[in-house]
Amino acid sequence: MIDENIFQDRALDACGKGLGVFVPGQTLGEVRGLGWNLLHENVSLPVAVLQAERIEHNLRWMQTFIARYGVLLAPHGKTTMSPALFRRQLDAGAWGITLATAPQVQAAYRHGVRRILMANQLVGRGNMALISRLLEDTAFTFYCIVDSAANVAQLGEYFAGRGQRLHVLLELGAAGGRTGVRDAAQEQAVLAELARWPHALKLCGIELYEGVLKAEADIRALLRHAVGRLKALARVGELRDGPVLLSGAGSAWFDVVAEEFAGIDIGQPLQVVLRPGCYLTHDVGIYRDAHTRIQTHNPVAREMQASLLPALQVWAYVQSLPEPGLAIVGLGKRDAAFDAGLPLPALHHRPGAACPHAAPAHWQLSAMMDQHAFMRIGTQDDVQVGDLVAFDISHPCLTFDKWRQLALIDADYNVIDLIETCF
C-alpha cells in the first residue's frame, strides 16, 4: 500500500539530533550499513529509540485483539506521526489511519495512506482547502466528524462550492467532556443542517471519544448511547448508502469499546472502527496503568496472556556530578514528555562495558529543564560523567513530537533504521 522507497531514498537530516556521523546526502536506506551502535557511542545523545522486536510484538498483539472482536483498526497516527510506522500498521492489517488535523492528514496522504479517519472537526477555510485538494484523488477515502450546525453549514458551503462531497460522522460527546453533541437538540440541529447539503456532505455514521471520561460505567453508558443513536439513525434512513461507520476508542479503553461495539446489528452493513494510538510503543506510565486494567478485566486480553510492551526509550549522558546524590543528565523537555510523569531511569551503561544493567530503583528524576534533567542518586552509587542512562517514558505522543527521527534498534542496540516523523 505504501511504497517502501518513500522512506529508503530520503536523505539523512544533516541538522538532526540523535544521529551518528554520516556524509551529507546519505539516505535512510544506508543507515543500517553505517554500523551505529548505542553502546559503542556511535550516536549523539540524547536519542529516542524504538525497540524493533517490541514494536513487532505490539503490532501483532493489537491486530490479534482486534481480529478476535471482528472489528477494524484505524490506529491514531497523531501519536507517532511516523509514516513508516503507519506503513507497518497497515501492512499488519489496519483498516486505515486516524489523524487529528488537516496537515496531519496531508502528511499521511503524501506518504501513501489512502484511508483516513480524521477524528476531529474540520474547521476553517485554510484547513478545508488542504482536504479539498486531497479529495481530488478519487482513490482517497476520508471521514471527519461534526458536532455543530455552524461547522456543518461552513463545510456544506465550502465543499458545495468545490463540487465535492465530504464524508462526515456525527460526534457524540459527554457532559463535561470535550467536543461532541451533548443532547438531542444539538444532534437535531446538526442533522437538520446536514439535510441542507445532501450533495456536499454525507453522513456515514457516529464517532465518539470515550477517553474524556474516567469511570467505566460512564464510558459504557456513552457507548450504549452511541449504539442506540446509530440504530435510530439507521431506522429513519439517515444512513442510506453504506458503509456505515461506528468508531470509538483511544488508547486506554479500547477493550471496553470492543466489548460494547462488536457484533451489534443496526439492520444494515456496519464497520466498527477502533482508534488506539499508543499501543505501538506503549509506555511505563499512563498507558501501562490502563493496560493493567485491560489485562485484568478483558477476557480476550487475558487469554492472549502476553501484554503490550514498552518499546520507546530516550538515552542520555550523565553530564555532571556536581553534588553528592545529584547527577545532571543531558535530557530535557526538548527530548521527552514531562506532562504525565517524568522519564524513569531504566538502564545504566558504562562505555566499554559489555551491556547495560538495570538502573537502581532509587534513581529518579526530580526536575527537567529545556536541555537538562536532575537525577537523584545515592551518594555511594557508582556513577561517572559519561555514563549512559536509558529512560522509559510516560506519554509517547509528547515524546515522539520532540524528534524528527527516532532510531530503530535491534536487541544488540544496533541502529537498524531511522523512523522519521512529520510534526
Place this chain on the structure above:
Amino acid sequence: MIDENIFQDRALDACGKGLGVFVPGQTLGEVRGLGWNLLHENVSLPVAVLQAERIEHNLRWMQTFIARYGVLLAPHGKTTMSPALFRRQLDAGAWGITLATAPQVQAAYRHGVRRILMANQLVGRGNMALISRLLEDTAFTFYCIVDSAANVAQLGEYFAGRGQRLHVLLELGAAGGRTGVRDAAQEQAVLAELARWPHALKLCGIELYEGVLKAEADIRALLRHAVGRLKALARVGELRDGPVLLSGAGSAWFDVVAEEFAGIDIGQPLQVVLRPGCYLTHDVGIYRDAHTRIQTHNPVAREMQASLLPALQVWAYVQSLPEPGLAIVGLGKRDAAFDAGLPLPALHHRPGAACPHAAPAHWQLSAMMDQHAFMRIGTQDDVQVGDLVAFDISHPCLTFDKWRQLALIDADYNVIDLIETCF
C-alpha cells in the same frame, strides 16, 4: 556572514503545519508571493506567527542595551533554533551564537554560523565526533564548558587522539544549582586535569548560568565570585594566550550580569559575553515578569524607555461550542508551551471582519490536551465555531520546538516569510 540563499532556496514543507496551499517544490523565497493572509484564512490553523516589526524592535533593543555596557552578545540559539533568526541576530551585531548541544552546534554551523559558545558540557564520543568534524574548519571558533575532571580527561583523550585543540571555559555553579564546580576542590581538580592536556584543551575563561538562582543577592554573589576567580586564574597565568572570555546571563537576569561584568579589569584583554535567548520573541509570561524587574531597576533599560515586546503568538480556530461557557479550540500541547502557564487569549477575529479585536480578559484556557484546548468564556459571549483566536504564550523555547516553520507576518497579518527551525 550567513548567505541569504540558504533560506530562500529551500523547498516548502509539503507535510508541514501552519501553511497555506502551495505547489510542492515552491520555495521559501516564493512565500511572500503566495499572498497568504491570516485574517483571510489562507493558512491552516493552528499556526505560530512571529510579528516582524516586533522582532526588529527587540533585536535593536537588546543590541543597544549590550552596546551601552560595552559587552558582547551571543544570543542563546536553543530558544528558537532558527538559523534565519541567528542570521538577523548576527547581522544586528551579535558576536556569536550560544547553543546547548552538539547537534544544535552542527545545525548552526551548517547554516553559516562560525562563532559558537556551547554553554554546556560536551559529553560522549558521539557528541565529540560531531564537534571534531566541525573543528576541521579552521575558520570555526567554538567554546564549550567543563566542570569535572572526568569530563576534562575524556575530552583531552578524544581531542588529543584527533590532533585537535578544544577551547573550554570553566563553569562555576552554585550549591543547589545545576552544573558547574561548587568549590575550590572541584575547581582545582578540573585545572589539574586540564594541565595534563595542554595540546588538546585550552582554558579560555569562565562561564556561569545565574538563572538557576532565584534571589538577586545570590546572583550578584555568584557573579562576583566569578570575577574573583577569573582574576585569580589570570594572575597565576592559567589564561596566557587570549582572548579571555567571561560569560553569563540567560534571559531573565542579563541586566544584573551586565552591571557586574562590564568594565572589569583582569590585567589582560577580556571579552564579556552575555547569552540571553528569549529577548527576540519575548513573551507574556515568565520573561515579561523578568523584564518588568529589569525595566524598573536597571538604569540603562530605564533610560531606553521602550521595553521588549512579545512577538510570538499561536493562532487557532474555535472548533466546538458544546456547552455554555466552554469553547474547544484547535490548539494543543503539540502547538504551544504549557509548562510555564497556559497560552493566553489575546485577539478574537471573525472571518470576514476587517480586523481582530482584543479578546475579553475573562477568556482563559483551563486545560490543554495534545491537540485541543479548553477555553472558558462567558455564556453570553459572541463566539462562533470558525472564529480565530490568537494566543500569547509563556516560554518561547517550548513553543518554537513545536514548529518546523513559523510564519513571519507584517502588521496587516500578511505572511511575508517562513522561519524554519532545526530541532
